[in-house]
Amino acid sequence: MYVLSSALLTSLGEGKKSHLDSLKNQKSGLSNVTDFHRLIPDIGTYLGVVNGVESIVLPESLQAYTCRNNQLAWQALKVDGFAEKVSQVIEQVGSLRVGLVVGTSTSGIAETENVFKFPEQAETFQYKTTHQMDSLAQFCCDALQLKGPRFVISTACSSSVKVFSVAKRWLDSGLVDAVVVGGVDSLCLTTIHGFNALGLVSEAPCKPLDETRDGISIGEAGGFMLLANKPMLDEVLTESVQVLGIGESSDAYHIATPHPEGVGACQAMRNAVMQAGVSVADIDYLNLHGTATISNDLSELSGVTSFLTEAEESNGLWVSSTKGFTGHTLGAAGITETIFCQWALEEQIIFPTLNLHNMDSNIVEKIKGHSVKCPQEAIFLQEAPPFKKMTYAMSNSFGFGGNNASVLLTLGDENESTYS
């Protein structure tokens, strides 16, 4: 599937340029002093807040959808000319031939939180267009004027990787000609208090893979990609990014804790590589789920190690977690980090793991003997001789319920398309 366009809004800012600035210069979007912190006086934590979301005004015809999640979505859809690109494709193929599948974990639950706190607002509360689990899909279709199939995947933090799997099935079956995939999750009290109750929230900015890591920082984000099985836009791209494979699996282990050996994680990566028809050794860069909880990072790196064991020969694998920049954006983490992979390929940059100072000795032990490189600063591949072009990048996302998904992207010359 060709990536025709993408759009991303996180606490780092809007669009490719502002994200790249932060990712290159190690500027985090996490903060412990934001407007949102006034709502959680008892919890000391860093958050990846998109400032001003609550004051975004939706157009008159979309007013019923107003909630933090859809406001964030609306702002994200306008980033980097994304909505215009969707319109261009609609003009070519017709609105019935463009589908939409998006991920979210909590939808617009913040509205229901609010109505419990202020019962006088019950009179005007619109559950269906805000909190209902498919509200995001309803909203995005109306906002983009799409009339193809649409639904929401909600498998916690793997939601917006699994959307790629649906898009591929829709495109390959000929049901539609293009698909908007994406994910939006916005800050709400449910997730902050919920993760806090599970003892998984760090008081400091999250430190993926570090020996002192002690939990996640929660963030919010909205991201979208426009996909099609052939290049459809006028712009001639010499090299374009394609989605080659998606792998999914279940841990079947525990509802809230990952399998200690990363069995499901490994299987998801294996399935992605298999669907893409490439070999393990081909993968240049892996954007880890890397939440910075003690159990996730160790389990995931165990899975990565098992995965690498299958490589006949290894050229070395770059790995990093970008959660230190954006926080864990939950149902939007998949799309956020898939777009990071797209940009990594386009710009030939390996993004660093922010806040990693000393790697956990247990992780060091796990990856011993494997050529895994985990940079603490951005690596500009073209400036790092001998230059070996990064061609394949993969992103992992895992969620509660033992739900795992990996997506594999490639940078390819259009003329030698590897996609059939």
Add this chain to the structure above:
Amino acid sequence: MKAHILSVGLTAPGLINFKQLETFITEQKFPNTSEPIEKYSPFFLPPNERRRTTSTIKLALKTAEEAWSSYQERVSNASDQVSVLFVSKDGDTLISSNICQALSEEEPMVSPTQFHNSVHNAPVGYWMIGQSNQAPASAISAGEFAIGNGLLEAFLQSQERQQPVLVVFYDLPIDEEIPSIEKKSGADANIPFAFSMVLDASQNTRLSNSPICNSPLLSLNVTQEAVEHQLESNPYKGVPAAEVYPLVKAMAKLNINRSKCETNNAFEISFPLNAYSFVKVTLNETS
């Protein structure tokens, strides 16, 4: 697209399972839709997990288990590692309601168990744990368009993976503490409903005497026009999952006629995919 229906599960007030629907039809009786849903406990789960399951999770698991066990009985070499798709408009609104209530207190205290049970994929997560199934598991919401989208997604998954898929539709009424304009307009639905199927859309050539080949065949097409049909009124009408009831009834009738060696006419029904398109479903005796 075509798929064989290998097994079915059904839970609704007045109907403890699919078999009972067949019995009611044969005896020309009608289910009492005001009866409570039968009590159930997912014994395939370890006690710790079982203790944490809610009514929503139990409704989904009970219905999944019915289709799953009858599939395993019928297909001797059945793989236990098949993809699973759970479809629900709202998931567990009692949990959302409890959490939002807790958050409205002076000192908010959210229960960790309620929090991890609040994710939309909690029921399918418990299912995968209970069945030691490491295949892909998905949980989706298509709002009122559950059946059209859920069937289409299940067909496509089965086709892509060339394997059977277990699909479960379940909806409960929205918890009464959650207010909404929709409830005021009378559009609320008070009857829970759940339905499940193991379907196989793979193109594998089957032995002609295999149970798969003797299973009813479901064909699916995306159309812009709905099939015009004169259906009896649906006593379960309300939640999106219940929209499948006429099709389930047609499946039950097909089974009854087959056991009497009577021929079945094809049954057609349309489910909306969204406000613009439909999924036309045709149920046939196996070709």
